[in-house]
Amino acid sequence: MIFVTGGSGLIGRFLIPALVAQGYAVRALYRTRIPQLPVTGKVEWVEGDLRDTLALQAAMLGITHVFHCAGLVSYAPQDEDALLQTNVEGTAAIVDACLAQPGVRLCYVSSVAALGTLVKQAGSTAPALVDEQAKWDLGAEHPAYATSKYLGELEVWRGVTEGLAAVMVNPSVVLGPGDWNRSSTRLFRYAYQEHAFYTPGNLNVVDVRDVIEAMMTLTLHTTISGERFVLSAGAVPLADFLGQAAACFGKKPPSVAVPNWAAEVIWRLEHGRSLLTGARPLITRDTARAGRHPVEYGAGKVQQAIGLTFRPLAETIQWCCAGLRPNYPASGAVVVP
Numbered sequence: 001m002i003f004v005t006g007g008s009g010l011i012g013r014f015l016i017p018a019l020v021a022q023g024y025a026v027r028a029l030y031r032t033r034i035p036q037l038p039v040t041g042k043v044e045w046v047e048g049d050l051r052d053t054l055a056l057q058a059a060m061l062g063i064t065h066v067f068h069c070a071g072l073v074s075y076a077p078q079d080e081d082a083l084l085q086t087n088v089e090g091t092a093a094i095v096d097a098c099l100a101q102p103g104v105r106l107c108y109v110s111s112v113a114a115l116g117t118l119v120k121q122a123g124s125t126a127p128a129l130v131d132e133q134a135k136w137d138l139g140a141e142h143p144a145y146a147t148s149k150y151l152g153e154l155e156v157w158r159g160v161t162e163g164l165a166a167v168m169v170n171p172s173v174v175l176g177p178g179d180w181n182r183s184s185t186r187l188f189r190y191a192y193q194e195h196a197f198y199t200p201g202n203l204n205v206v207d208v209r210d211v212i213e214a215m216m217t218l219t220l221h222t223t224i225s226g227e228r229f230v231l232s233a234g235a236v237p238l239a240d241f242l243g244q245a246a247a248c249f250g251k252k253p254p255s256v257a258v259p260n261w262a263a264e265v266i267w268r269l270e271h272g273r274s275l276l277t278g279a280r281p282l283i284t285r286d287t288a289r290a291g292r293h294p295v296e297y298g299a300g301k302v303q304q305a306i307g308l309t310f311r312p313l314a315e316t317i318q319w320c321c322a323g324l325r326p327n328y329p330a331s332g333a334v335v336v337p
Contacts, residue, residue, distance in 0.1 A: 004066075006109070009070065011171075011212070017039045026044065068091065099163070105225075114152070114170060131298035167219060169211065171231040172231070174211055190254075202237055206231050229302040233313065
């Protein structure tokens with residue numbers, strides 16, 4: 001039997017049906033509400049908190065493989081403590097529960113944010129290429145989200161040193177027809193609503209179906225352990241991505257680039273507003289600066305290890321728009337099934 005966390009997230013919502021379709025028995029953790037999936041009735045759902053090690057150990061009885069997809073993605077300053085609790089303490093609890101079940105194999109969903117950076121040569125204008133060999137710079141300033149995913153990886157490495165069989169995947173921005181109010185799917189909402197502005201810079205993306213294929217192959221069909229794998233189909237200018245998504249919806253694409261100085265002013269104003277009202281800022285320092293320094297993530301390792309071929313971006317965008325369009329009323333408010 002396979003245990004899955006994060007069934008309500010984009011990756012979990014596609015992973016669970018894929019596992020069921022291949023005949024695997026699935027037990028999944030939920031916190032407050034069971035996700036409504038096409039295969040919900042075929043899944044054994046267990047209520048619990050990600051940080052409750054004893055509850056996790058009970059839930060993992062009879063489990064052979066664990067896919068730890070649960071995680072918090074946020075760049076809001078108010079969520080720094082929650083990021084540590086979910087992405088670090090939660091992962092530590094999963095690792096401890098796995099160690100209590102001999103023979104369990106773990107797949108941890110990390111992020112390219114946890115990779116750190118490679119230093120570019122002086123004068124180079126080419127994007128910095130970052131892969132699994134990148135080193136985390138302890139002296140550099142990192143977004144709280146990136147730090148939490150890096151520390152989560154350290155918990156998995158700890159488990160490996162204690163005898164746990166585990167692999168980690170580091171996806172870039174995962175694209176799929178999910179809830180357009182959450183995570184990367186908000187990019188499609190932005191294009192659909194015909195906003196005029198965009199920030200210059202690149203976006204590294206990967207199709208959720210390719211992420212699922214890599215996770216299942218690495219975890220269920222290899223004995224690889226103590227390795228991490230970048231999952232990214234490549235980089236695209238954000239303006240091009242939004243333009244393709246808008247065209248797919250029959251909408252006008254963003255046409256006004258926001259200069260860096262304007263983005264710096266906006267995030268500071270939003271920070272002040274959030275302090276006064278308690279509301280989460282619409283743009284933060286980290287999101288304002290994201291993509292400003294060109295980076296491309298290299299996925300050659302996973303391609304060599306399992307022969308993974310990434311889907312073209314155009315195909316992914318068409319698939320996402322087709323899946324999202326039925327949920328978009330004319331008012332622009334989305335109805336999530």
